[in-house]
Amino acid sequence: MQKIAVLTSGxxxxxxxxxxxxxxxxxxxxxxxxxxxxxxxxxxxxxxxQEMTLGSVGDIIHRGGTILFSARSEEFKTEAGQEKAVRQLHEHGIEGLIVIGGDGSFRGAQKLTEKGIPTIGVPGTIDNDIPCTDFTIGFDTALNTIVEAIDKIRDTATSHERTYIIEVMGRDAGDLALWAGLAAGAESIIIPEADHDMNDIIERLHAGNRRGKKHSIIIVAEGVGSAATYAEEIKQRTGWETRVTVLGHIQRGGSPTAFDRMLASRMGAAAVDLLLEGKRDRMVGIRNNQIVDVDFKDALAQKHQLDLSIYQLARTLSI
Structure with missing residues (x-):
């Protein structure tokens, strides 16, 4: 294999x-x-x-985002669109492709492999919702961004003695909300993977108030609904002032943490090695701090599992 291409998607x-x-x-x-x-x-x-050289990637390890840019494509989901992509790869003499992205990107990579293009996936998404890997590229950075924001919001919540409901990203996965909630000491964490009882949340707020607590932080994963809806219900049932913060796309940006730089470097290099070993239709992952590779079909057929022991820990520590 003499020519390889890389793209970022999603x-x-x-x-x-x-x-x-x-x-x-x-x-x-x-x-x-x-x-x-x-x-x-x-x-x-x-x-x-375009061909990339050593100079093409100089001074980018610390930059957020992607120098290759990203876009979503409805046309590529069609047979005709996939054939266009294959023709372009053949015309450029490219023999293998590395796709950095999430599950949707990997399904596209699968289609290209079926059409004869050896493809390797590298999981890049802040949601950490890809099965068969402990972490995805970007999760740690987004997590630290959220925790920093919560710490700052808590200062204002304390000053004004209010309850703040903070909505974080994660799509249908609650990893960001759960990890950030535990790390920042949130009073309640609402995630898709665990049933929540508003009566319990309200009672926790009252219990804190009875022992002199004047402010609270509640984290809501976007996959369970709007923070504004929860804030309104809490206000109606307690009579307390509430404030809502939706962190939004600030969670995706910023210079990657050392952990994410390490993870990305290990995964990116491993993807090249896999192609040169003649492998295809596989995803790079990390398990127990060891780089692994798994079949796309196995990865995409499974459901992302969140460690609910962390959720239980957060509940016991936020009493």
């Missing part, structure tokens, strides 16, 4: 650039040409492909 996440850098430099180390595909699968269909 939502951006801090550390994607570090993964791109690792893939390009690992390929160069093995004497393989690396090409960058700009604007994800949409760009692949349009032939937005």
């Amino acid at each position: 939502g951006d996440s801090p550390g994607m650039n570090a993964a791109i850098r690792a893939a390009v430099r690992r390929a160069a180390y093995h004497g393989v040409q690396m090409y960058g595909v700009y604007h994800g699968y949409e760009g692949l269909m349009r032939g937005h492909i």
Whole structure:
């Protein structure tokens, strides 16, 4: 294999650039040409492909986002769109592809493998919702962004003696909400993976108030609904002032943490190694701090599992 390409797809996440850098430099180390595909699968269909050199990825390991940009493509979901992408790869003489993204990106990678293009996936998403890997690139950075925001909001909550309901990203996964809630000492955490009882949440607020607590922080994962809805119900049932903060896309940006840079570097290099070993249709992951690779079908057939022992720990520590 003499020519490999890399693209980023779906939502951006801090550390994607570090993964791109690792893939390009690992390929160069093995004497393989690396090409960058700009604007994800949409760009692949349009032939937005350029050769990348060592200089192409200089000074990017610390930058958030992705220098290859990202885009969603409805056309690529069609047979005709996938055939366009394959033709572009063949025209450029590209023999293997690395896809950095989430589950939707990996399904696209599967389609390309079925059409004869060896493809390896690298999990890049702040949601940490990809099965068969302990962590995804960007999760740790987003988590630290959320915790920093909660710490600042708590100062205001304390000053004004109010209850703040903070909505965080995660799509249908509660990892960000759960980890941030435990790390920041939230009084209640509402996530899709665990049933929640509003009566219990209200009682926790009253219990805190009875022992002199004047403020509270409640974390809501976007997958269970709007923080504004919960804030209104709490206000009606307690009579207390509530405030809502939706952190939004600030969670996706920023310089990646050291952990995410390390993870991305290890995964990006491993993806190149897998292609050169003749493997295809596989995803790179990390388990017990060891880099692993699993079949796309196995990864995508499973459901992401959140460690509910962390949820129980958070409940016992927030009494």
